Amino acid sequence: MNAPFSLPASLRLPDLDDPDELARIESFLARHPDATPFHRPCWFVAVAKATGNRALALVQERHGEIVAFLPLDAIHSPVFGRLLASSGFAVGGGLLATPEADVEAIFAALEELALRLSCLAIELRGGVLPDARANWALKTESHCNFTRPLAADDEAELLAIPRKQRAEVRKGLANDLEIEIGSSERDRAAHYAVFAESYRNLGTPVFPRALLDAVIDAFGADADILTVRHAGAPVASVITLYHRGAAMPYWGGGTHAARGLRANDRMYFELMRHARTRGCTHFDFGRSKTASGAYHFKRNWGFEPEPLTYGTWTAPGAARRNADPTSAGLSLQIRVWQRLPLFVANRLGPLIARGIG
Numbered sequence: 463m464n465a466p467f468s469l470p471a472s473l474r475l476p477d478l479d480d481p482d483e484l485a486r487i488e489s490f491l492a493r494h495p496d497a498t499p500f501h502r503p504c505w506f507v508a509v510a511k512a513t514g515n516r517a518l519a520l521v522q523e524r525h526g527e528i529v530a531f532l533p534l535d536a537i538h539s540p541v542f543g544r545l546l547a548s549s550g551f552a553v554g555g556g557l558l559a560t561p562e563a564d565v566e567a568i569f570a571a572l573e574e575l576a577l578r579l580s581c582l583a584i585e586l587r588g589g590v591l592p593d594a595r596a597n598w599a600l601k602t603e604s605h606c607n608f609t610r611p612l613a614a615d616d617e618a619e620l621l622a623i624p625r626k627q628r629a630e631v632r633k634g635l636a637n638d639l640e641i642e643i644g645s646s647e648r649d650r651a652a653h654y655a656v657f658a659e660s661y662r663n664l665g666t667p668v669f670p671r672a673l674l675d676a677v678i679d680a681f682g683a684d685a686d687i688l689t690v691r692h693a694g695a696p697v698a699s700v701i702t703l704y705h706r707g708a709a710m711p712y713w714g715g716g717t718h719a720a721r722g723l724r725a726n727d728r729m730y731f732e733l734m735r736h737a738r739t740r741g742c743t744h745f746d747f748g749r750s751k752t753a754s755g756a757y758h759f760k761r762n763w764g765f766e767p768e769p770l771t772y773g774t775w776t777a778p779g780a781a782r783r784n785a786d787p788t789s790a791g792l793s794l795q796i797r798v799w800q801r802l803p804l805f806v807a808n809r810l811g812p813l814i815a816r817g818i819g
Contacts, residue, residue, distance in 0.1 A: 472564065473571050476521050478507050487519070490528040491558070496589065499705045500552035504680035506533040509551045512676035513537075513669075513816040516579075520571060522563055530563035532556070532572065532589075536579050539817025543783055544581040546572070548589070550819045551673065553607070553749040556589020556773070565590055573597075573775060583783040584775035585819075591773040598775050606767035608747035608760040609708065612738055619734055627762040631731050634724030640691040641732050645678050649687040652696035653713075656689070660715025662807040665796030670812035674701060674713060688733050690725045698725035702733060708744040709737035730763070 469475070476483045484503050491497040499505055503517075510517035515537045522530035535550025549555030559565055569592050576584050592598045613619040620628055642649065654671045661668040678685050681703060689699040700714030711733055716726045734745055747765050750756035757767065776782050799807065 469571055470567055472524065473520060473522050473567065476519050478503060478517055478519065486528060487521070487531060490531055494531075494558045494560075496558055498554040498588070499681070499684075499703045499710065500549040500554040500587070501531070501533050501558060503533075505552065505677065506535050506549040506555070508676040508680040509549075509673055510535050512673040513551070515550065515816070515819075518575070520568055520575070522559075522568060524562050530557060530559040530565065530568055532558070532568060534572075534575075535819065536581060537817060537819035539814075539819070541814060542817060542819075543583065544579070545783060545819045546576045546579065546581040546584045547819045548586050551669070552587060553605075553770075554588050556586040556591070559590050569595060576775070577777060582777040582780040584773075586773040588770065588772065591771065592775075595775075597778060598773055601772045601774060603752055603769040605749050605770045605772075606752055606757060607749050607770055608765035608767060609744055610765050612709075612734055612743060612745050615738075616735060619731070623764050624762060627727075627764075630724055631727045634726075634728030634731065637723050637725075637728065638692070639697075639723065639725060639728055640694075641728075642689045642691065643686055643736060645686050649689060650675060650678070652689045652691075653687045653699040653701060656696050656699040656717055656720075657713060657715045658808050658811070659717050659804060661811065662802065662804055663718070663800060665798075665800040667799065667811035667814040667818070668808060669713075669815045673816070677701070677703075688729060688736060690720075690729045690732070692719065692723055692725065697723060698729040700729055700733065702737075704737075704740060704742065707742050708746045709733060709740070709742045710746040710748060712748060 476487065478484065487503060491501055507517040515535055518534045518536060520532040520534065521528055533549050533555060535547050537545045537547055537550050557565065557568060572584060591600060613622050620631065623631060654674065658668045678701065684704045685701060687699060687701050689696050691697065697720045698716040700711045703710045703712055711730065714729070720726050737745060747760045749770060750760060761767065
């Protein structure tokens, strides 16, 4: 922080190394209906430590009780600049507030905190958003989320998938593929090998493995890895978070061989089956950019898009931050990255990705 940061009496920056403080935050999150996995300290604190960034939070209290909570990751990138995100490396987050909260005071403090940290941009990925504040903009419908209830059994799940995609799933079920679920070193190594290749093929720098490991470790029983193998080799793999009865596949991918084997189709169907055995009631397929390939893939599975709204702030006089890998301005870099040898992409990717946020 560049200078002492003064907060109104009701607001403070909690000590995220204090177990009692974390317990109070977790208690508030457990009671709040809009809390997501990305609000939890086991997300935003873990990802900050794993990527060399900084975790913070704003807490507002009334009569000794938390009435508002905003998790934050201060992310630095030599390529994309400094960002204050809620939450970093996540598709959700943002301000959680009760009716007693003074949200305008929180946004004012957030802007000052960003400037004190030399962060020229803020991104709130959901939650309560500013209403007509200077230098803020709302992004609506650039991304959509996809979620629906799980069916009662395998056959009902198949019938819930539209006919054309159902045929692809049946082909995947007929192929000689092995399914492994766990969080051991074998599971993690297999996942990262697949994940890294998938990201290179998309032209996107891969996250450091330490980030993925940190999340699995922090979530414990609320996270696992499902891997599809063919002839012993991993061809598709996904890390899933479990939250309030929902299975949330988050970091996943497939190798070049996965397409012909329908391994990705098999992976998600097996994950739905696994989620039911865990007692889950919903499948949250996550966020995709509107009209992208992933967007259409999820619609083909019978999921309906739900537009998301994010809030972005840019410091007065600063250029707007652009780290969107699908933007036209980054198209050349994406094409170059897709042509990199895998070992080069795996070496350079984490150095860049740790600052994307």
